Amino acid sequence: MNNHNPNIRPIIRQLDEATANRIAAGEVVERPASAVKELIENALDAGATRIDIAIGDGGKSLIRVSDDGCGMTAEDLPLALSRHATSKIDGGDLLAINSFGFRGEALPSLGAVGRLTITSRVAGGDGAEISVAGGRMTAVRPAAGNPGTIVELRDLFFATPARLKFMRSERTEAQAVADTVRRLAMAEPYVGFTLSSDGREIFRADAEQGELFGALQTRLARIMGRDFIDNAIPLDAERDGLTLTGFAALPTYSRGAAVAQHIYVNGRPVRDKLLTGALRAGYMDVMTAGRYPAAVLYLTCDPQLVDVNVHPAKAEVRFRDPSAARGLVVSALRHCLANAGHRASSTVGDATLASFRPEPAGGLNAPPPRNYQMDYRPSGGAIRASLDLQAPAPTQQAGFGEAPSARFEHVADIGTTESPLGAARAQIHENYIIAQTEDGLVIVDQHAAHERLVYERLKAQAETNGIASQALLIPEIVELSESDANRVMSIAAELAELGLVVEEFGGGAIAVREAPAMLSKLNAQALIRDILDDLADQGASDRLRARIDAVLSSMACHGSVRSGRRMTADEMNALLREMEITPKSGQCNHGRPTWVKLRLSDIERLFGRRD
Secondary structure: OOOOOOOOOOOOOOOOHHHHHHHHHHHHOOOHHHHHHHHHHHHHHOOOOEEEEEEEHHHOOEEEEEEOOOOOOOOHHHHHOOOOOOOOOOOOOOOOOOOOOOOOOHHHHHHHHOEEEEEEEOOOOOOEEEEEEOOEEOOOEEOOOOOEEEEEEEOOOOOOHHHHHHOOOHHHHHHHHHHHHHHHHOOOOOOEEEEEEOOEEEEEEOOOOOOHHHHHHHHHHHHHOHHHHHOEEEEEEEEOOEEEEEEEEOOOOOEOOHHHEEEEEOOEEEOOHHHHHHHHHHOOOOOOOOOEOOEEEEEEEOHHHEEOOOOOOOOOOEEOOHHHHHHHHHHHHHHHHHHOOOOOOHHHHHHHHHHOOOOOOOOOOOOOOOOOOEOOEOOOOOOOOOOOOOOOOOOOOOOOOOOOOEEEEOOOOOOOOOOOOOEEEEEEOOOEEEEEEOOEEEEEEHHHHHHHHHHHHHHHHHHHHOOOEEEEEEEEEEOOOHHHHHHHHOOHHHHHHOOOEEEEEEOOEEEEEEEEOOOOOOOHHHHHHHHHHHHHHHOOOOHHHHHHHHHHHHHHHHOOOOOOOOOOHHHHHHHHHHHHHOOOOOEOOOOOEOEEEEEHHHHHHHOOOOO
């Protein structure tokens, strides 16, 4: 944009302190939630064990943050309101940052756009207070108070009224503040938090006790709900100086948006494309389209391995070795999901129970009772070790006009109820297996379950034997820029492992010489460009692996037991036993649950046998 008169030379001016602080506030303080975040982080850096937050009108008229931290002296207060004055670092090494704050911009920025008052006292010292409004500071004065600091911000953006036009409703801003407090509370289980809005307490999390992992689990149960912890798998992995801990929910405990994804780097909540892409990749073949995993991940490392000074709000980070960080997240997630075996989320069973309704009372308008034809066929003998895909379906018995909708198997010698998925007792509608467990019953979708079993078998075979490639009769030349060609060639070895062989062709172009044999109709140019988009957005690409997995999934679908197939007791129990030892068998290839469990106590409650 060039609006000045070419005949008049523009003059370079030094901006005054107030203007500079307002510009900084535009970067750091976008809304009340941003101010709350900065003030809570200051309290945490001061060693607080209790932080109380109060807001009024969604944070527009009042934000007050009180803590029991180390406090400040009367001499410290004017410095705290000066730009680039901080106790967090000495300026010697910006990669050795072990605190939330380090810029020294938050307090002067808030004082430039609002009416700010700081009251503080160190243990054994006298209290003091200082105020600043619109960048104009008052003298320090004595004040009473407990050890710690109280920061009160009133009339946010009164000095920059144009910013008020971009504020949302009071309810929306209050919700954003609550989300910020919860996100920080999830990283600090030993710190107590309270949040009040217009005098009403809307969030409370008392300080937890015990060892760190247990304290985190209890804090997450308070904030994200007991259901999340009940359906989450603990993570604990380490590689190349990076440590990943946290909890990842089962795929069947998915959400409709990415609202239950929280990632922390050295205790700092971040929204990083690299890490969110890694989280998505970890659930790649177990999550249905349009669903999002729920997870809380804590990544810790030496501060020298990560740069947090890349965003004014410190919401993004940059790793020295991005591929190591991404690889750790992806591999740890896939490993823990595989170890979950046949588990499915408890909410699936709860939803099943909720769908049950009493039958309508009898009367003229009542629907006629449904008749089920029972095919009782005693079955004995040993249980087969694996399911025979080639076994023909039993022929329909003479005398029946249609296939029976329910069959019961003889209860003796057909399995043990002590197994996690129990013993098969019936098949209904030629698609659902009913199994009895020690404390209830299990309903299994035979096609979805066997589809996952075959899919995992095919993937294991592909891993063992490698992805077969096929040489193209005429290599496909893809014209790219020099930088894009270099980016593709940087992952040429990984692509070759998946059957896609690329070579430099000169002038920025690359030649695709071999392609995965199972991808018969491959548009190499479109695939390469999609991979480039992934590399630019996430720093890595799982595009080719996803396409190969999609083919394997399709092969598994066609090679699995179909709906409508009548299965013997031996076959049903063999399916259950294989599910119990197969990774990720709790959900099909499309992310839907393969089985649900109903507890006997819940069934009895449905029939009024329990209160």
